[in-house]
Amino acid sequence: MKKNIFSLSMLLFSVLVVASAHSADPHFEEDLHYFSIFPEQPGAEGDRVQVVEFFWYACPHCYTLEPHLNKWLEKKPENIEFMRIPAMFNRASVIMHAETYYALKLMGIAEKLHETIFSAIHDDKNRLNTQSEMEEFLEENGVDIEAYRKAMKSFAVQVQAKRAAVLAERFDVGGVPAIVVDGKFRTSGLEGNTLMQVTDYLIDMVVSEKSAK
Incomplete structure (x- = not known):
């Protein structure tokens, strides 16, 4: 009887170990944690992501x-090409922030x-909603x-702002923060640490696909 109890205990322990191992290795699902981008957009060249x-x-x-x-x-692999793109939603303050x-x-x-800008808005409650408020803060x-005003009117800034709007449309970005991985996948609507975990998961998927090719 004691032998049977011991065997049952060992079996339960093994099940718990396996379950714990699976919980430590998160599984993310398409259309829940991330979305495929159709059609796929160009990503980084070669083995870069x-x-x-x-x-x-x-x-x-x-x-x-x-x-x-x-x-x-701080810890991203060397093969990652990271870029920030400001949102270009159709609101004056959003566009001004992007162009800034x-x-x-x-x-x-x-x-x-x-x-510093993030902190001013969220910690100091200085919304920086207008051009004059932004200029005073800067x-x-x-x-x-004067250099800032000149830059705001420059051709380079206008081109980049238009490109940001085009890319958001191509990647179907309807809200922020959103992260797009190699023009293939988009993830958003998740908490900070989870969002970065999903990003790593998608990077691994892209690297595997590139290695297979």
């Missing part, structure tokens, strides 16, 4: 994603001010406003 983040400075979910994304960027990102990028200070943070 393109990862694109669509964001909006006033989006609270984009703000909460930032620490998870930054942690992921590209203007600051043209000036070479976008990365320096990226988290000037307070040491930005040459």
Whole structure:
């Protein structure tokens, strides 16, 4: 009798170990955790993988994603080509935020001010909804406003803003934050750490597909 109880205990222990192993290896489902993009869009060349983040400075979910994304960027493989693209939804403040990102990028200070803008909006409750509010904020943070205004009107910024709108349409981005992996998959509507886990899962899928070819 004791032998049977011991055998049953060992069986239950084995089942728990297997179940634990499966729970540690998350499985993500298409149309639930991620979506295929039709038709597929061009990704990175060769064995490289393109990862694109669509964001909006006033989006609270984009703000909460930032620490998870930054942690992921610190450890991302060398074959990953990462790019940020601002949302271009049909609202004046959204478009102004997008063009501001590209203007600051043209000036070479976008990365320096990226988290500062997020923090001003979400921590300090300074919505930066108008051009004058944005200019006042940037000037307070040491930005040459005349250079900023010139960049905002530049052909380069206008082209990049239009391209951002085109890519959002091609990738069927209806909300942010959204991450597109190599023009094949899109994931959105998930919490920060889970969103990055799904991103890694999709990267592995793309790498496997490229290796098979």
